[in-house]
Amino acid sequence: MERVGIYNRCSTEEESQRNALARQAAESREIAEKKGWVIVRQYIESETGTVAYKRSEYQRLLGDMEKGEFDIVMIKSIDRLMRSARDWYLFLGRLSENGLRLYIYIEGKFYTPEDNLITGIKAILAEDFSRELSKKIKNAHRRRQEKKSGCNITCEMFGWDKKGRDSYEVNQEEAAYYRLAFGLAREGKGFYTISKRLYEMGARGKSGGKISEVQWRKMLYTPRAHGTVVLNQRVYNFDTKKYEQVPEDQWIVVENALPPIVSKEYQEEVIKILRKRAAHPGTFPQQAQGGGRKYELTGKLACARCGGLYYRVGGKGNKEAFWKCSSYLAAGRKRGEENPSGCDNIHLAEGELLAVLEEALVGQAHLVWEEESWLSDIREALEGTLRVRDSHKERQKLEKEYGKLLLKKDTLVDKLLSGVISDGDFARYHEDVDAKLKEAERKINSIKSQGTQYNSYKMRIQGIMDQIQKGKLLHRALQGVLLKSVGHIRVQKDGMLEILPGEHKPGNYCFGYGKDKPVPLGQGQEREIGGQVEAAPKTPGGGITAWYVPISGTCKRREAHKREILALFSGRPGLKLKDLPQIMEMGPSYINARIKELKEEGRLSYNSSGGSSKWQVKD
Secondary structure, eight states, X not given: OOEEEEEEEOOGGGTTSTTHHHHHHHHHHHHHHHTTOEEEEXXXXXXXXXXXXXXXXXXXXHHHHHHTOOSEEEESOXXXXXXXXXXXXXXXHHHHHTTOEEEETTTTEEOOGGGHHHHHHHHHHHHHHHHXXXXXXXXXXXXXHHTTSOOOOOSOOTTXXXXXXXXXXXXXXXXXXXXXXXXXXXXXXXXXXXXXXXXXXXOOOTTXXXXXXXXXXXXXXXXXXXXXXXXXXXXXETTTTEEEEOOGGGOEEEXXXXXXXXXXXXXXXXHHHHHHHHHSTTOSHHHHTTTTOSSTTTTTEEETTTOOBEEEEOOSTTOOOEEEEHHHHHHOSOBTTTBTTOOOOOOEEHHHHHHHHHHHHHHHTTOOOOHHHHHHHHHHHHHHHHTTOOHHHHHHHHHHHHHHHHHHHHHHHHHHHTTSSOHHHHHHHHHHHHHHHHHHHHHHHHHHHHGGGGTOHHHHHHHHHHHHHHTTHHHHHHHHHHHTTEEEEEEOTTSEEEEEEOOOOTTSOOTTBSSSSBOOOOOOOEEEETTEEEEOOOOTTSOEEEEOOOOOHHHHHHHHHHHHHHHHHHHOTTOOGGGHHHHHTOOHHHHHHHHHHHHHTTSEEEEOGGGOOEEEEOO
């Protein structure tokens, strides 16, 4: 007995007919049963469209063809399967590769290679018909827009509820969040802060999830906020199967299409502030006070020479991030009267700067840094959470859920055929089940792709711990906590950092405070110069100091050469200075400059007493 898979889809002109899809599905089943075929699966496409890859049931049909689930594929006609000549020939190729036959029941015959020409022409005609129909629909839609007889907004909009065709009312709860977002933007807050703060306050999108910073940006800029709808901004290209932008002079503007949430004047004021903020980052005082920061150091580092803020530069890919004075970035190095607006203060390598600040602040915050203990606690917590989550059991659970969803799909088909639900209800429920199937399939494939990593929860835990240590996540978290307690950091040219505390919040770790009460601050870090220990002066205003030693690539090379010189003199104290250039293959002036630095640093001296001259290494 031959097995059959039935594919049903209504054409566009039939969609307006009541229960057309149900009638087609029942008709095809009846024909298959009369022929004595076993109906293995019936694919009922509730979505319309000419793009094959967007049709989930069609993709499911192709997948089952590959698995050999049936011997025959049954369709009503070529245009019910697709309206693209290219896709038609691709489908025939898949059919032939898997040794299957195609039955077109409206013609009452199987497709044969001899039908190749005529079916190809039918596919081309179907595609041409669909293209012409698309043009007519597009033209009718555009004429309605031009006459402004209706907006026909099909998507849900945050802030409004649709009451009927072209009838909307303000959703007061959502509108309150919408107005609050405008208020935060007006204060200079960034979209990340707006998204985070409103989510914490309870703002949720129409789907129930968080509204991202990108979505908030679109919502604050769109003229819909003051009631104006702009139509015909993009159009669907039938040939490329993509949406294309329409020139701005062809847009259709419909004023008062929606009840406004804010006034046009207020929105324009906020947009002006947003554009100014985007053009001149760091100019808003709110940024220096902690609002809308992308990095913990943003707005905190200030140049002691010119008063400008430090900006972060680089950090993408494998490049190291540096913090540089804004005056330097704008005008370069200061060169007297030739370039008075520049700045010659030092640049700060982010990694070295954070390490210096961490060392300076940990003790002052009265926080005990026990990395090994914290890592042990994290491992223990992960073991408690993941021990019961074995990948095999998880996969079995997901596959069981996937099977239930497939059964639910078949039940929907039965209800459609028996008239329990309408075409519209079927389409809605079908879409919901499809979304759940895709999510379950994604999770199953994810487990499969991970392979052995999911076979043991211990391997998963070790992978997580490796990532924590490799990325120095604990250090980054600690640095984030400590830097929240910092108000400003003044950067001196010699590398001294004057760290001033910010506003203290009770219960938080903060340098200069015990649990809740102020405590005496330390004087600051010491540094060694030329063998002498020098303490940084205590900063005015109750802060502390730390030393940042700028180490550029040039400095690192010079230090390596100085260590080479010390190694040579350490092994051969009687070595003559004039011999070094030849040994090191470097110029005499460069060697003499490094020798001078080593003497000044107290790491090398020349002893000519006792009748013998020798170099003494003190490093």
